[in-house]
Amino acid sequence: MLTVYLFFIGLALGSFYNVVGLRVPKGESVIKGRSHCTTCNRTLKASELVPVVSYLLQRGACKGCGSRIRPLYPVTELSTGLLFAVSYLSFGLSGEFFVAVIFISLFAIIFVSDMAYMIIPDKVLLFFLPLLLAARVYTPLTPWYDSLIGAVVGFLLLFVIIMASRGGMGAGDMKLFGVIGLVLGWKLTLLAFFLSTLYGTIGSISLLAFRIIDRKNPIPFGPYIILGSLTSYFIGDELLGWYLDWFL
Incomplete structure (x- = not known):
């Protein structure tokens, strides 16, 4: 059950990491501003923000304008969820598990930003560097x-x-x-x-x-x-x- 729970936590965080990876390189806030379609700017409803499921139900297209939704979104969400689960199965609830989770979180954001803009933002690296350093000191x-x-x-x-x-x-x-x-x-x-x-x-x-x-x-x-x-x-x-x- 804990493996499944961590998988869903990873899915949810993967959705957030999509936002971070797409907004940070553009200098936008990751906290302010509702999620919206990048083509028609329509604010997305809660039912359109369910990780992976919404993409499948909408057949990869915006409900408003019908524009194609990047497969990048569900790929990041699903990969993050699976890797969180694999980390728990590999390390249990140990110090190394938290190293793995931080490591995977960094990679999820970098994956999105590099695929979208071919940029690896310094801000992201500088944010995760002290976290990984502290995790490596502890483990x-x-x-x-x-x-x-x-x-x-x-x-x-x-x-x-x-x-x-x-x-x-x-x-x-x-x-x-x-x-x-x-x-x-x-x-x-x-x-x-x-x-x-x-x-x-x-x-x-x-x-x-x-x-x-x-x-x-x-x-x-x-x-x-x-x-x-x-x-x-x-x-x-x-x-x-x-x-x-x-x-x-």
Whole structure:
């Protein structure tokens, strides 16, 4: 029952994270202002704000003007709910569970903002940085300074790539990896980067192959960073153990 409860909490928070991810990059308040259709500006009713369910019942379209609703909304809501449930099943009600919830919340907002605007807002990173730092102090890695090394490795790794590629990646990705390193430690941060580039390569080739985009279209890297980092966070130790057993 607690797993189900946390799933629904995640759904509700995922709906709020949609608002944060869409408004913060535009400098809008996340507290003031009713939710509205971005096409016709009609204020949404309570029945239109039920996470995932409203999207399905409305068949992905605004009741007022019939304009298409971004699938981004239900994807964020459902993913947040599922990840909250997985976090509880993985860690129970422990300190690490709260690290996971904060980590997932950061990623949900970043996912929305990067998909919508290709921006990873500094305000979001600065808000979550002290929360994750406090959570890691309460539930430290072993050894505890692995978080500090991870933050430095994550930041510098992307910094070097940006310098070498002359802007091939964004500064937002670099700052995000610094925060990721704080949570994962240096080994899992390196794994997260490898998985992110792997997912990014597969995703880009697939989008090009199915002609969803062409070579001139920029692709946000944030979602791949999120996917790679979550993979590393939840099963990274197992992946590293498998790799060492298989190849060494």
